[in-house]
Amino acid sequence: MEEKEISQTVVGRLPRYFRYLGELKDEGIERVSSQELSDIMQVTASQIRQDLNNFGGFGQQGYGYNVGFLYDEIGKILGLHREHNLIIVGAGHLGQALVNYTNFERRGFLFRGIFDRDPQVCGKKIRGITVRPMNEMEAFVRENDIDIAVLTIPKTSAVEVAEQLAYCGIKGIWNFAHVDLRVPEQIQVENVHLSDSLMKLSYNLSSREYEE
Amino acid sequence: MEEKEISQTVVGRLPRYFRYLGELKDEGIERVSSQELSDIMQVTASQIRQDLNNFGGFGQQGYGYNVGFLYDEIGKILGLHREHNLIIVGAGHLGQALVNYTNFERRGFLFRGIFDRDPQVCGKKIRGITVRPMNEMEAFVRENDIDIAVLTIPKTSAVEVAEQLAYCGIKGIWNFAHVDLRVPEQIQVENVHLSDSLMKLSYNLSSREYEE
DNA sequence: AAGCCGCTGTCAATTCATTGACATAATTTT
DNA sequence: AAAATTATGTCAATGAATTGACAGCGGCTT
Numbered sequence: 001m002e003e004k005e006i007s008q009t010v011v012g013r014l015p016r017y018f019r020y021l022g023e024l025k026d027e028g029i030e031r032v033s034s035q036e037l038s039d040i041m042q043v044t045a046s047q048i049r050q051d052l053n054n055f056g057g058f059g060q061q062g063y064g065y066n067v068g069f070l071y072d073e074i075g076k077i078l079g080l081h082r083e084h085n086l087i088i089v090g091a092g093h094l095g096q097a098l099v100n101y102t103n104f105e106r107r108g109f110l111f112r113g114i115f116d117r118d119p120q121v122c123g124k125k126i127r128g129i130t131v132r133p134m135n136e137m138e139a140f141v142r143e144n145d146i147d148i149a150v151l152t153i154p155k156t157s158a159v160e161v162a163e164q165l166a167y168c169g170i171k172g173i174w175n176f177a178h179v180d181l182r183v184p185e186q187i188q189v190e191n192v193h194l195s196d197s198l199m200k201l202s203y204n205l206s207s208r209e210y211e212e
Numbered sequence: 213m214e215e216k217e218i219s220q221t222v223v224g225r226l227p228r229y230f231r232y233l234g235e236l237k238d239e240g241i242e243r244v245s246s247q248e249l250s251d252i253m254q255v256t257a258s259q260i261r262q263d264l265n266n267f268g269g270f271g272q273q274g275y276g277y278n279v280g281f282l283y284d285e286i287g288k289i290l291g292l293h294r295e296h297n298l299i300i301v302g303a304g305h306l307g308q309a310l311v312n313y314t315n316f317e318r319r320g321f322l323f324r325g326i327f328d329r330d331p332q333v334c335g336k337k338i339r340g341i342t343v344r345p346m347n348e349m350e351a352f353v354r355e356n357d358i359d360i361a362v363l364t365i366p367k368t369s370a371v372e373v374a375e376q377l378a379y380c381g382i383k384g385i386w387n388f389a390h391v392d393l394r395v396p397e398q399i400q401v402e403n404v405h406l407s408d409s410l411m412k413l414s415y416n417l418s419s420r421e422y423e424e
Numbered sequence: 425a426a427g428c429c430g431c432t433g434t435c436a437a438t439t440c441a442t443t444g445a446c447a448t449a450a451t452t453t454t
Numbered sequence: 455a456a457a458a459t460t461a462t463g464t465c466a467a468t469g470a471a472t473t474g475a476c477a478g479c480g481g482c483t484t
Contacts, residue, residue, distance in 0.1 A: 006419070007440080009440085009441070011416070014412075014415065015405070015412065016408065019390070033461060034461075034462075035461075044443060044444090045461090046444065047443075049462065049464090050443090050464090060450060060451085061450050061460080061462040062449065062450035062460050063460080063461075064461060064462080078418075079411075079417060080411065080414065084417075092309075093308060093313070097304075097308070100304075101305070101306070103390075103407060104410065107407065107410075107411075109414075147417065148413065171417050172413050172416070172417045174409070174413055180228075186420065188417055188420065190410070194313075195315060195316065195319065196224075196228065197402055197404055198316065198402070199290045199292065200224060200226075200402055201386055202290055202291040202292065203226065204402070205291060205296075206289075206290075206291035207218070208383075219470080221471070247430095257431095258475095259471090259472065259473075261431090261432065261433065261434090262434090264433095271432050271433080272481085273430080273433080273479045273481085274430050274431055274432080274480040274481045275431070275432085277432090
């Protein structure tokens with residue numbers, strides 16, 4: 001089904017297209033040209049056409065793109081046309097924050113379970129979901145068709161947990177722990193390294209000072 | 213002081229070097245070659261040398277790099293040798309999670325204030341910091357030498373708040389709202405679009421299915 | 425102390441990403 | 455219905471990032 005390998009650079013831009021198209025759709029706009037999108041999104045029209053053509057010809061010459069159609073197509077490309085079952089590992093502040101963020105569910109990312117190593121926390125309910133002890137995790141993943149595990153645990157335990165998850169057949173890991181996981185290559189890892197992001201901001205603040 | 217403009221691609225890799233050097237340092241290792249780092253970090257030795265040389269010659273031929281020295285230098289480049297004063301705008305789950313994450317403070321990012329538009333939440337204390345109403349924000353930023361504002365508010369209000377912050381002289385915005393901010397170019401914006409990250413993971417899960 | 429070896433800094437080559445240009449096809453106007 | 459306009463898909467050109475290669479310096483060995 002997939003012809004050529006799409007670069008992660010391109011993939012990284014798809015969610016942004018998706019977001020802007022969603023906004024246009026909500027405004028009731030039915031049609032958009034790459035030039036119009038270019039003006040709104042501040043990227044070149046050429047890049048937009050190039051990116052979209054990696055996945056097929058969604059537009060029509062002389063007309064442009066149909067907003068609703070393109071929105072749906074990008075949604076499918078991103079795998080949003082079907083549901084994903086998630087677990088959270090680590091019921092700390094960040095884990096709880098993610099569970100409480102309802103927008104993920106709206107896109108079909110459903111939190112099915114929460115796990116924590118602290119017995120004090122186990123049994124507690126977060127948005128209706130009971131926190132379970134770690135030793136129940138592997139069975140839960142297998143029995144509930146879990147795709148994605150969200151790691152919101154300290155880096156010291158992340159490596160070990162990732163191994164367990166790999167062992168019980170997880171497909172993807174959304175990793176908030178500040179460590180690079182080594183897992184079999186059929187498992188996808190998406191890192192969110194918050195402190196890296198903050199350091200990048202810090203760098204850009206400092207570097208600006210000397211430019212004027 | 214700054215000679216040539218450093219690409220964001222390179223800047224984005226610095227925190228990772230910093231992290232690995234910190235680990236080597238903690239292990240008591242004093243010296244490392246680009247080849248050794250290459251093996252550990254899974255990037256080419258050439259890239260490491262190329263990246264570091266953007267900022268100066270930190271190594272010595274025939275010896276390699278002194279871990280402690282290089283760690284400190286990269287820290288300085290990233291602006292971690294001095295403190296940053298932060299405010300959180302939006303005292304929801306995510307805002308609270310960030311305040312409670314102590315590692316930022318350890319790196320000199322100090323949370324000085326929290327703001328929220330909800331009067332019910334104002335007055336509450338989070339890790340010793342009182343939540344203040346939005347109308348006090350501008351004065352607070354000016355009077356407390358605030359560098360960075362962390363936006364953990366819904367996208368609907370983010371644009372407006374960013375304008376206010378620009379007006380009262382903020383230097384950087386760490387933006388968790390799912391919207392692209394338009395601010396004067398002297399203000400640095402670092403986006404953390406969590407749902408974009410999750411969609412990227414979702415894409416990579418789907419695309420893998422057809423490869424085997 | 426002299427020579428060998430290791431490893432950086434840097435230049436050149438290659439690969440990857442972005443931008444520009446245009447033939448062509450569909451739409452809209454007259 | 456024909457002409458004029460619009461805007462895609464794609465190819466070519468440019469630009470950026472990564473990798474490879476090596477001269478030369480400094481530490482290490484004997």
